[in-house]
Amino acid sequence: MTTDPLYLVHEAALSVMRRKPRALARALEFAAEEVEPVPDLDEAYFRARLGQGSAGDPLLILWRGALSAWDVDTEPVWTDRPARTWERRAALYGVLGVDDGTAKLLDAVAPVATEAGPTVISDDFTPWYDPKRAGWYWPAYRRLLIESKRWKPESVAALDEATTRVVERLADPTAAEAYQSKGLVVGYVQSGKTANFTGVVAKAMDAGYRLVIVLGGTLNLLRGQTQRRLDMELVGEENILRGRDRDDPAVWEDLDYGDDREWHEGRFLRHGCLPSLMGAFDIERLTTRDDDYKRLRAGISALDFEKTRPEYPLYHPDNLHASKARLMVVKKNKAVLTKLLKDLGKIHTPLDQIPVLIVDDESDQASVNTSNPKKWRDGQADRTAINGLLAQLLARLPRAQYVGYTATPFANVFIDPSDAVDIFPKDFIISLQRPDGYMGVRDFHDLDSDVPVEARTIANSQEAAHVRGVELSDDLDDTWLQQALDMYVLSGAVKLYREAHNPALGDGYFRHHTMLVHESVRVAEHRELSHRLTKLWYDSAYTGSQGHARLRALFDRDMRPVSEFHAAGQPTPTSFDELIPCLGPVIVRVGGDGNPVITVNGDADVEKGTADFDKRPIWKILVGGTKLSRGFTVEGLTVTYYRRTTAQADTLMQMGRWFGFRHGYRDLVRLYIGRSEAFGTKTVDLYDAFEAICRDEEVFRGELHRYAESVDGRPQVTPAQVPPLVAQHLPWLRPTGVNKMYNAELVEIRSPGEPIEPTAYPEKPKDKAHNTQLWRPFLDRLGAQVEFTYVNDVTASTRPFLARTAVVSHDELLSVLEQSRWWDPSRFEPHLAYLRSLDASQIADWVLLVPSQTATGALQASVGGSVPLSLARRRRRRPPLFGAVSESFHRQTPKRIAGLAVPGPDPAAEALRGPGRGALVLYPVVEADSASAARELVRADGSIRPEDLVMGFLMVPPPSAEGTGPARVRFRARNSEKAGQAVVDVDGAGR
Structure with a gap:
């Protein structure tokens, strides 16, 4: 933390102006009374400091964060100017009383982020959450994002707003009457949804939620990734150590992060001491990075909550805010959830007094009930295993709030809301905006490009720059696989070249460099493919003249031309000869240990550290299927070779591991994807299929945004009316494997000033x-x-x-x-x-x-x-x-x-x-x-x-x-007898 007096005075002044800005000069004078020595408070000096400071100057970061927060505040008490506008900013400068020179400088270093905030489809809720009450864990997380993760202040402000939209729709944890809110947050594939739910957990804990259950996917590797992320960015060192000495080697043996490089580098959040010693509350972990939830070894008392006022229920503020929070990250696994349910039945604290937050990552996987409703007996739902356990969990915890996170929401919005203990998002659906720096569908597809197809080049076409179509008539023909492998080697060499020639990156910036090969979900086929790739690697002659000739040709016809237009200022060699010194280190990093290929089709592959990106640098070729298709982040992914077809859009979408953040190497990313693949009796173009489902997703988000605005204080669309907004561009590619259909039927869509373009023209x-x-x-x-x-x-x-x-x-x-x-x-x-x-x-x-x-x-x-x-x-x-x-x-x-x-x-x-x-x-x-x-x-x-x-x-x-x-949209129920339900049986009345 900086000791700069000017920074400390401005930090103190801005902290008291979070809710309502006021005259800056007076606020600085008041704050300066607590700072020694007193800095120069002249506005010209402040302006000079901002003008001379680097991008990492703490004072500049402080002001960018404050301005962004005021810009996006949706319920300001000091102005009626709309959020995210220059009009709001001008009004702010008037309140602060800064001169025109300062205002112009602040505008230059912190422009108004005019992009729209999250889209919210919500039923009515009772306001209770005050985001201006900072708490403890949210400010700590926010500080870590800015200082350690180097997030832009406007990105932090956007996260602040999006997480508030979620938390305010949960029930008040101190309310006398229990209420169970259920919602869904829709992000993008590999777009940072974890950052959002980490922020939600931080704010929810600060507000009083004392048991947080994070459902971290269905695999150990996903659960472990999520646990580590929360421990690193939310829980913090002190809560993990619980008074033990972090530098004691004896502690390392018992510590789950004893072998973690970033732990020893001090990259985990630090509070300074146990939060409870500074008037806050501690977090007790009931799971660790390596251990899922088990029958409580420390005794069932670990789930019993402290009461400073025994005469009051736990949810009374006097008890709630003095109690420790409990955090567990668990797999969606029958045995694990059964253990948890048994333990909850034994604790002394009445379950109806515990404010609980359940965060369900990848909520469309395993959580949704996929049993056939035609087989339900006596109107009782016949549930699949995980859905049944979740239903029991929600039934036992009346104060539990459920928030699902997914990039493919179609299965969730087709859940029947009349099933009171199911997870239909009855209270809210929030669609997050595409984050800054994210490489997604529009970076691989020329959606709505105004450039004619025949005129598209690597300069004006995302497809031409990043996508290489694979059209194979013979599965054993490795021509395209060889080219993908060569591109992986070349891109690795360019990464090393950039480390050496860009001081902003520096040595070791590209800690991971990976290639993903996905052809099948079958384990036996993974082994065969791994053998093929390993042989291909050693037959490629990368250190000899034959290999160099092949790489040179690929560099000249593909890599250099693309980087010329898309390198975004990153240093790139102008000839293959400049790259030759970097090839040897790439070959050693990938295959020097005799294992250039990693097969990831079981949890053991991560548990042994083989594919654990947290434990070691990984420069490898990964072969896998389902284990790599959901939630698991393949770090450093640069080249993808993808040839697998599915009949469900959400499954196909989740395979898109090539989406994500590619800082410093966007131009090197390549997707080798099947353009002519057999699927049943049809021949399928995988690339076109991806484009179709991406259009479905964009249409769905667009429809949510279109109808999110309330009319006369009421939402135009409620969550139960969302299913008809799900589009489907390919009839053979279903939005999801749902076996029920929506009950709300669109009657009218009004589109003043908006294009209407039909698609269902007749065939006969x-x-x-x-x-x-x-x-x-x-x-x-x-x-x-x-x-x-x-x-x-x-x-x-x-x-x-x-x-x-x-x-x-x-x-x-x-x-x-x-x-x-x-x-x-x-x-x-x-x-x-x-x-x-x-x-x-x-x-x-x-x-x-x-x-x-x-x-x-x-x-x-x-x-x-x-x-x-x-x-x-x-x-x-x-x-x-x-x-x-x-x-x-x-x-x-x-x-x-x-x-x-x-x-x-x-x-x-x-x-x-x-x-x-x-x-x-x-x-x-x-x-x-x-x-x-x-x-x-x-x-x-x-x-x-x-x-x-x-x-x-x-x-x-x-x-x-x-x-x-x-209202711009009007609905009616297909089955009026079930008007409150979102879905009905396909063969039911009205269908």
């Missing part, structure tokens, strides 16, 4: 012909070609395109849509209900645009005697659903015509604007796998049959088209 030729004939009269109204302009909002570059236009009335368009046929009418019906509800004051007419393709070889045809129109070639992702039919660079124009603010200028679109006017882009679509197949559909006279067209469209209603009532 007669239905396609019917729709084409409906649109046919509009085609005769199309005028001459008009040039519109697309403006890239990042680069400001422009791209013109031509389109024919016409104006149609709302009633005319509605008539066409009312008569249109669909593969599944229910998918468009909620939008149609909205369009029906609009009156003349909200919508007048629509501009119809039919874009013209100008690329070489663009296909045109006449539709029933119309002028020649450009045909868009599309294919269904998997029948019967399309993905997006519209082109990304066409989407600005209808928004502009509808009256939305988009980058400009586009004079042609501006000229078409009008009051109450919407816009619709129509695409005559042909379904063909190739350009030649599409050309065959155009007849000799230049026409095309109506049954060969899908009339796809994107429509944007004007912002004035609000519809009726304030």
Whole structure:
């Protein structure tokens, strides 16, 4: 901790202004009375210090944290300016009374984080939690993140806000009446969900929760990872040692971290002494890194809670805040949870007095009841093992709060909420924002890219930069596997090169460097693959001329070009010759011990330290299946070779270990993924499947965000109404293995100013012909070609395109849509209900645009005697659903015509604007796998049959088209007798 007097004065001043900022000069004068020597408090001196300080200057970090906290505070008592805005910041400077020079400097070193906060879908709750009451463990965790983990203050402020949104929706631990809150937090795969629930646990303990049960996955390796993380960042050294000398070698033998490098380096949180000696409370661990929950060796009293006032219940504040907190991290294992339940039945403290927090990591795995409801007897749930034990745990602990964490929430939102002791998130669903520095779906897929496919390069395409498609006809052909292995060696050499040439990284920065190979879940196949890889490693001749020639070619055609555009300032060799000195150390680190490959398909692989990233540096090739597919973080993962198919989206999504944080080596990351894999009787493109489920996830998050805003003090959507918002882009790829279906049915979705793009167009030729004939009269109204302009909002570059236009009335368009046929009418019906509800004051007419393709070889045809129109070639992702039919660079124009603010200028679109006017882009679509197949559909006279067209469209209603009532979404129950349930049996009433 710094002893700088100026820092100490500012820290003291800011600490009393956490809730309400005030005049800074007076606050500093008051704080200076406790500091010796008194520093110079002149504002010019403060400004000079900030201007001269480095990024790690404690004073700068202190102010960035304070500003971020004021920026994101959603319930400020000092201003009505909205959070995350420069208006809020300006108001703050006015309250602080700083001059313009100081304000400009603070803006430069700590810009306002304008990104949205977490999305919250919540039922009503009784406010009780005061986040301004700092407590003990949350401030300690926050300090560790800033000082040791080097988190950006704005990231810490975002975590502060997100964790508060969770904790405030739990029940008040001191309330006389017990209440059991249940919620779900949705993060991203390998995105730092543990940091969020660590913060939630810290705040919950500070607020009075005294028994915290963390369900750390189904594997020892996951449980151990979670235990260590909590011990390191929350529990702290003093609570672990319990008065023992950390430097005594005799203690190391009995200490679970005696062999942990970061323990001996002082990287674990330190409180200074036992928190109870400083007026706080201690944490007693009931599990350790190496030991899951066992029958309590220290006696059952370890679960008995102290009472300073025996006449009051434990939850009385006088008792609660003086009692130790108990923490256990347990596997979702039948034997372990059974032991815990037995012990709870023996303690003296009444269970209905204990405020309990249950945090369920990977809550969609094992926790959800997957038994078939058709087999339940007498209305009683027939539960799977873990779900049944969780139900017992919740039933025995009336004050237990349940918070599930997952990146794949679909199984959780399909749980039946009428089952009172199940884990349906009846109280809240919180979707976390994508964290800064995270490498996720948009870093591997060109979602909605405005760059034409034929023009995509490693400079403008994430797929081209990071993804290498594997198309194998023979599983024993190791051509692609060899290339992946070579890329792993090259990327390791570049990491060592960067350590040597970037002082900010330094020696040892890349402690781990791994490659993951995943082809199967079968243990026997893992062994065979490990043998193949080991042989391939030693046959690769990495120290000889043959190996160097292969590496040089790969460096020149792949690594160097990608790093040239994506290295983000990291030093990168310009030639392979510069990299040669780094190759030898890579070969030694990976294979010097004779074991370049690690097979991870059992807990023993971690328990022996083979794949324990906490115990030793690991530069290895990992082969595995399920053990590496959920929760377990593969540190330093740079190259992934993935060839495994599944029929469930959440399972496939969890396999995406290549998602995560890749500080200092984003440009080196490569994904070798199957592009043509056998799955049952089908051939599946794994990369496309990943893109489809990623779109599902993005749509789901987007829908949550869209309806999270409350209307008239009430949420537009409650957790029970969330299931219909789950999308499914691939019919063969189910959102989850659920065997029940949702009961809430979407009736209306209002979309003023928002694009509507259907996907469930008909498959039958007669239905396609019917729709084409409906649109046919509009085609005769199309005028001459008009040039519109697309403006890239990042680069400001422009791209013109031509389109024919016409104006149609709302009633005319509605008539066409009312008569249109669909593969599944229910998918468009909620939008149609909205369009029906609009009156003349909200919508007048629509501009119809039919874009013209100008690329070489663009296909045109006449539709029933119309002028020649450009045909868009599309294919269904998997029948019967399309993905997006519209082109990304066409989407600005209808928004502009509808009256939305988009980058400009586009004079042609501006000229078409009008009051109450919407816009619709129509695409005559042909379904063909190739350009030649599409050309065959155009007849000799230049026409095309109506049954060969899908009339796809994107429509944007004007912002004035609000519809009726304030809520944007309306539901009804499929089975009105079970209106309160989120799900009903597939074959039940109303289905």
